[in-house]
Amino acid sequence: MDQINKKKKKKWPWIVGSIGVLILAVVVYGIVVFKGLTDTAKEIHEPIDRELSEKREEPVAFIKKEPFSVLVLGVDEREGDKGRSDTMIVLTVNPALKSSKMVSIPRDTYTEMVGKGVQDKINHAYAFGGIEMSMDSIEGLLDIPIDYVVQVNMESFKDIVDAVGGIKVTNPLDFKVGTYTFPKGEITLDGEKALSFVRMRYEDPRGDFGRQDRQKQVIQAVMREGASLNSLVNFKSIFGAIGKNVRTNMTFDEMIDxxxxxxxxxxxxxxxxxxxxxxxxxxxxxxxxxxxxxLESIKVELKEHLKL
Incomplete structure (x- = not known):
């Protein structure tokens, strides 16, 4: 009996030691990931020269869990040219309702270029006045405050898709772009294919509207994969891809909130x-x-979601 107890006593230090090493490894890994996250958050943070929206009396208070809005701009930047914001998605977030609303704005939408005094295609606002004019013009179109903006370099968006290990989407129709064939149904995309998938417009019977749906599918798939446990293994490549291709006026502390x-x-x-x-x-x-x-119906729905 004493011999059995001795054997048990010998096992416990080994087990406790192993658990201790495991906990230490998790803590160290967490610190490394957190360090990578904070470094990336600082890298992508880019303050914008824009005062508080006239549609807000005071800034959104995250501590009070107030609803807020985000504009996602997918920009095709070209050498010697500011480029165009060919992807414009407005997201409103309401924690009390535990829901978000997402609307894509057609790139050719005819509206006022706020700050320039002319009407033109909404995607030209970025070329005329950068992020600030894009935010102001979309505010004017939807009649809601745009609190934050996330700018994504679409040409390099493929790096982010590859960093999360590829994505799965549901393709509504068969089509071909260059050397890539996209069959109808669930398909897996790497970065290059994802970029071709979202850019295709002329073979889609729904034109720009079909493209908008594919863009939203890809963005949601990237968010889903990026949040998965499997992606933690690739956190360095994910943070690296985000750091190179994404800019936002949201600070690290705000992201944490x-x-x-x-x-x-x-x-x-x-x-x-x-x-x-x-x-x-x-x-x-x-x-x-x-x-x-x-348009009026969408304005009302977004305002109600933002509790305005």
Missing amino acids: VQSKYRDAFGKVDQLYIKEGQGKMMNGVWYYMMNDQE
Whole structure:
């Protein structure tokens, strides 16, 4: 009996030691990941020269869990040219309702370029006045405050897709772009294929609206994969890809607040659709003219979601 007890006593130090090493490894790994996260957050943070929106009396207070909005700009930057914001997605986040709403704005939408005094395609606002004019013009179009902005370099977006290990999306139609074939149904995409998948427009019977849906699918898939446990192994490459290709006016402390206080709101994302407008040629240029009734309905829904 004493011999058995001795054997048990010999096992316990080894087990406790192993658990201790495991806990230490997890702590060290957590510190490394956190360090990578803070470094990346500092790298992508870019203050913008823009005062508080006139549609807000005071800044959003995350500590009070107030609803807020984010504009996602997918920008095609070209050498010697500021580029165009060909992807414009507005996200409103309401923690009390545990929901988010997402709406894609057609790139050819005819509206006022706030700060320039002319009307043009909404995606030209970025070329005319950068992020600030894009935010101001979209505020004018939707009549809601745009609190934060996330700018993504679309040409290098493929690096982010590759960093999370690829993504899965549901393709609504068969089509081919260059050497890539995209069959209908669930497909797996690497970075290069994802970029071709979101850019295709002319073979889609729904045109720009079909492309908007594919863009939202890819963004949601990247967010889903990025949040998975498997992606923690690749955190260095993920942070590296984000650091090179993403810019935002949200600070690290604000990101932490959103992650801790608004997490449940990202579990349900309702998609709003702009589809009742019509195309119109003016001076040889094609524009998308929004349907006033549909636009008003979207404004009301977003305002209610932001508790305005």
